[in-house]
Amino acid sequence: MCGIFGVFNVEYAERYAFYGIYALQHRGQESVGIACSDFEEVKAIKKPGLVLESIKKEELDAISGYLAVAHVRYSTAGDSGGINSQPIVRETSFGKTAVVHNGNLVNYLPLRSELEKKGVKFMHTSDTELFLVLLDEGEILPEGIDLHPLDRELLPRIFYTLSRVKGAYSLLYLFKDRIVAIRDPMGFRPMLMGRMRDAILFASESCAFDILQAELWREVRPGEVIVVDRQGIRTYMPFKSERKAMCIFELVYFSKPESFVFDNWVYKARKRMGELLAYEDDTVADLVVPVPDSGLVPAIGYSQVKGLPLELGLIRNHYVGRSFIEPTQELRDVKVLMKLNPNRAVLEGKRVIVIDDSLVRGTTSKKIVSMLRRAGAKEVHMRIASPPVVGPCFYGIDTPTRNELIANRMNLEDIKNFIGADSLMYLPIESLHSVVESPQDFCDACFSNNYPLEVEGTALRMR
Numbered sequence: 108m109c110g111i112f113g114v115f116n117v118e119y120a121e122r123y124a125f126y127g128i129y130a131l132q133h134r135g136q137e138s139v140g141i142a143c144s145d146f147e148e149v150k151a152i153k154k155p156g157l158v159l160e161s162i163k164k165e166e167l168d169a170i171s172g173y174l175a176v177a178h179v180r181y182s183t184a185g186d187s188g189g190i191n192s193q194p195i196v197r198e199t200s201f202g203k204t205a206v207v208h209n210g211n212l213v214n215y216l217p218l219r220s221e222l223e224k225k226g227v228k229f230m231h232t233s234d235t236e237l238f239l240v241l242l243d244e245g246e247i248l249p250e251g252i253d254l255h256p257l258d259r260e261l262l263p264r265i266f267y268t269l270s271r272v273k274g275a276y277s278l279l280y281l282f283k284d285r286i287v288a289i290r291d292p293m294g295f296r297p298m299l300m301g302r303m304r305d306a307i308l309f310a311s312e313s314c315a316f317d318i319l320q321a322e323l324w325r326e327v328r329p330g331e332v333i334v335v336d337r338q339g340i341r342t343y344m345p346f347k348s349e350r351k352a353m354c355i356f357e358l359v360y361f362s363k364p365e366s367f368v369f370d371n372w373v374y375k376a377r378k379r380m381g382e383l384l385a386y387e388d389d390t391v392a393d394l395v396v397p398v399p400d401s402g403l404v405p406a407i408g409y410s411q412v413k414g415l416p417l418e419l420g421l422i423r424n425h426y427v428g429r430s431f432i433e434p435t436q437e438l439r440d441v442k443v444l445m446k447l448n449p450n451r452a453v454l455e456g457k458r459v460i461v462i463d464d465s466l467v468r469g470t471t472s473k474k475i476v477s478m479l480r481r482a483g484a485k486e487v488h489m490r491i492a493s494p495p496v497v498g499p500c501f502y503g504i505d506t507p508t509r510n511e512l513i514a515n516r517m518n519l520e521d522i523k524n525f526i527g528a529d530s531l532m533y534l535p536i537e538s539l540h541s542v543v544e545s546p547q548d549f550c551d552a553c554f555s556n557n558y559p560l561e562v563e564g565t566a567l568r569m570r
């Protein structure tokens with residue numbers, strides 16, 4: 108999971124990129140980077156850590172310009188060290204070029220080894236570098252594409268690059284005088300386009316436009332290539348795919364509730380998941396407690412359908428920084444308690460429906476159930492606003508290995524016993540599908556094991 112942001116045609120573009128990528132901090136906390144051009148030269152900064160804490164004003168001043176791209180990283184592909192932080196910058200035949208990427212390529216390993224055999228030197232171990240390396244490896248013009256004279260040099264190189272890579276990519280190239288925005292033909296990861304006076308913006312989620320008081324314009328379409336330069340905006344559809352595979356987990360968990368992605372308001376979709384869960388459930392209880400923050404919106408939907416009070420039975424501590432790996436179980440448990448605290452005032456003697464967005468390993472749910480019981484809850488009924496997670500993701504989300512997924516190892520009854528709940532219920536996959544207009548255009552592989560794209564070799568850690 109990563110966040111990307113781009114802005115073209117505004118003075119102090121690096122600062123707009125800084126605030127835009129800050130609004131996407133939830134998509135990655137490992138590192139942040141901004142590349143900016145003043146129409147003469149591309150300059151970049153990359154730092155480990157959070158946006159606000161890592162980047163200094165002087166560092167922004169040093170790269171100041173009119174067009175910029177930015178990235179927050181949650182490592183999925185390649186090692187998690189600084190070398191793979193983005194933007195990745197490389198000298199290409201178009202000068203110094205930067206790229207930011209959200210997604211994961213499924214044919215990285217065979218493609219890289221093919222290129223290495225030809226003598227190409229790689230500086231990174233992340234798949235993103237391929238988007239720069241391949242620019243100098245060939246050119247094609249797909250049938251039916253009529254190029255604007257200004258795009259005749261660059262675009263055939265980009266089309267060649269896209270013809271070689273397979274997988275999930277929402278991508279922004281920054282050249283010294285233009286930005287090129289691209290979304291893979293299956294549209295795995297979101298990317299939207301915004302407007303702000305004369306400036307054009309791109310972002311993984313619309314919440315990045317809100318912070319800049321920019322207007323959400325439209326989604327970048329799956330398979331679309333958009334060039335933005337001083338002469339205007341030009342758009343191409345070089346490779347179409349019959350099958351779309353937008354990540355349904357974006358609606359369940361990854362995107363912020365106030366964002367608009369994949370033609371859906373995330374809040375509405377998430378609230379609907381809670382409503383549908385409630386329709387399926389005849390458990391008698393006193394109150395509904397969300398697991399903050401991601402369980403909150405489905406819990407609102409659930410409580411409204413049931414007519415049950417929604418209470419903050421778990422309070423989130425917002426000041427949790429980095430924590431280290433503790434040597435004993437007792438100390439490891441403290442880490443969960445650092446993040447969440449039970450609220451005895453509302454829990455004592457109550458039959459509680461506790462709602463979370465998803466259940467992956469089961470270890471956090473187990474701690475939450477025991478926390479609620481210790482704080483006096485009489486019954487704890489765990490409700491999950493998505494189906495059981497049964498498979499890992501190969502398309503840009505850092506999920507645990509198949510063996511670590513509890514639903515892969517245990518049946519419903521065993522999971523309920525493992526987490527210590529009085530009952531456990533998931534949202535059926537059919538209900539999840541019913542939340543979106545065209546479920547066939549979504550990927551749900553981690554819930555169904557129905558993978559829309561074969562994996563030939565990725566830079567992901569072993570699954």
Ligand code: SF4
Nearest residue numbers: 354356500550552553
């Ligand atoms: S496997 Fe799951 S997380 Fe990955 S793209 Fe598909 S729906 Fe999203």
